Amino acid sequence: MRGQGKQTQQDVLELLKQSPKPMTAYDILAELKTDNAKLAPPTIYRALSALTDQGLIHRVEGVNAFVACCHGDHDAAALLSICEDCGGVEERVDDSLSKVLRTAAKQTGFKTKRQVIEIYGVCSDCVSAEVTS
Amino acid sequence: MRGQGKQTQQDVLELLKQSPKPMTAYDILAELKTDNAKLAPPTIYRALSALTDQGLIHRVEGVNAFVACCHGDHDAAALLSICEDCGGVEERVDDSLSKVLRTAAKQTGFKTKRQVIEIYGVCSDCVSAEVTS
DNA sequence: TGTGTTATGTTATATAGTAACATTGACAAA
DNA sequence: TTTGTCAATGTTACTATATAACATAACACA
Numbered sequence: 001m002r003g004q005g006k007q008t009q010q011d012v013l014e015l016l017k018q019s020p021k022p023m024t025a026y027d028i029l030a031e032l033k034t035d036n037a038k039l040a041p042p043t044i045y046r047a048l049s050a051l052t053d054q055g056l057i058h059r060v061e062g063v064n065a066f067v068a069c070c071h072g073d074h075d076a077a078a079l080l081s082i083c084e085d086c087g088g089v090e091e092r093v094d095d096s097l098s099k100v101l102r103t104a105a106k107q108t109g110f111k112t113k114r115q116v117i118e119i120y121g122v123c124s125d126c127v128s129a130e131v132t133s
Numbered sequence: 134m135r136g137q138g139k140q141t142q143q144d145v146l147e148l149l150k151q152s153p154k155p156m157t158a159y160d161i162l163a164e165l166k167t168d169n170a171k172l173a174p175p176t177i178y179r180a181l182s183a184l185t186d187q188g189l190i191h192r193v194e195g196v197n198a199f200v201a202c203c204h205g206d207h208d209a210a211a212l213l214s215i216c217e218d219c220g221g222v223e224e225r226v227d228d229s230l231s232k233v234l235r236t237a238a239k240q241t242g243f244k245t246k247r248q249v250i251e252i253y254g255v256c257s258d259c260v261s262a263e264v265t266s
Numbered sequence: 267t268g269t270g271t272t273a274t275g276t277t278a279t280a281t282a283g284t285a286a287c288a289t290t291g292a293c294a295a296a
Numbered sequence: 297t298t299t300g301t302c303a304a305t306g307t308t309a310c311t312a313t314a315t316a317a318c319a320t321a322a323c324a325c326a
Contacts, residue, residue: 006272006273007273007274008273008274009273024312024313025313025314026312026313038274038275038276039274039275040274040275040276040277041313041314041315042274042275042276042314042315042316043273043274043275045313045314045315046273046274047273047274050273061194061195061249061251062194062249064282064312064313064314079234079237081238081241081243083243084246090241090243092237092241094233094237096233096236097230097233097234097237100227100229100230100233101212101230101252103229104212104225104227104230104252105214105252105254108214108223108225108256108257109256109257109260110214110216110223110252110254110255110256110257111254111255111256111260112252112253112254113217113253113254113255114252114253114254115251115252115253116194116195116249116250116251116252116253117249117250117251118194118248118249118250119234119237119238119243119245119247119248119249120245120246120247120248120249121238121243121244121245121246121247122243122244122246123241123242123243123244124241124242124243127242127244139303139304140304140305141304141305142304157281157282158281158282158283159281159282171305171306171307172305172306173305173306173307173308174282174283174284175283175284175285175305175306175307176304176305176306178282178283178284179304179305180304180305183304197281197282197283197313
């Protein structure tokens, strides 16, 4: 067999790092299939799951897709801004945001495990483009 | 020009209001099919979309499901806390959160249209239950 | 060598969401 | 009353997203 080590994980991570936009599992599958026709969805989802656990990628819940994490390790909440025009995602790690969320959780006694913070709209580049056109 | 039967919308909203947990489109479909065997997914999705536009329900992106909005109109960001134990969702409208997000957007020149803020973990009730058991 | 673990392969299916076009029923203008 | 319009829903068929369950392969290491 061809599978050595964590080949798929590495391939997936590499792809996501090079993509300017979030990719769905099936986007990734289609890409990697050109090298390995046998690839099937479960393999992709496993790799995505492992990478997510390691904090190397983030899932963009609102679009069922994934992006590479562009920071190193971060415990603070990641804020993803998704441009509905160009499809780009900007990641931002914001301490004051984490703080607000921590406070809110504390007040209600909620034990946080995972946070999803996504903002949809138009990025500054695309706003400029709109104005100019 | 108003005044037409939005029966499905009302049925869907009613269901969601009575549900202690978020419901998926197909959960809703299954329920409403007991009264109307002809119901099909598009009708449900249209009703959900209309209700979302009106701000009467929220979509929980992380679980592909929907909950009734338990506040009246609110412009401020809604923070949804989803308990992975009991499945319950608590909605909270938090001004300081909105402020942080507004600030972040301003700094990057991002034009916000929609915000998704979801926290996954264990609610206070379930935390207590865990300790007791 | 054999035993446990992790990653992947394979088959099949479950769940979620939408495109495209047809039909219905209320209402109002003709 | 008839006709035209519009929003809501019905209908068919499909695409997209995700997972269950079991099989196989490679590796670590006692």
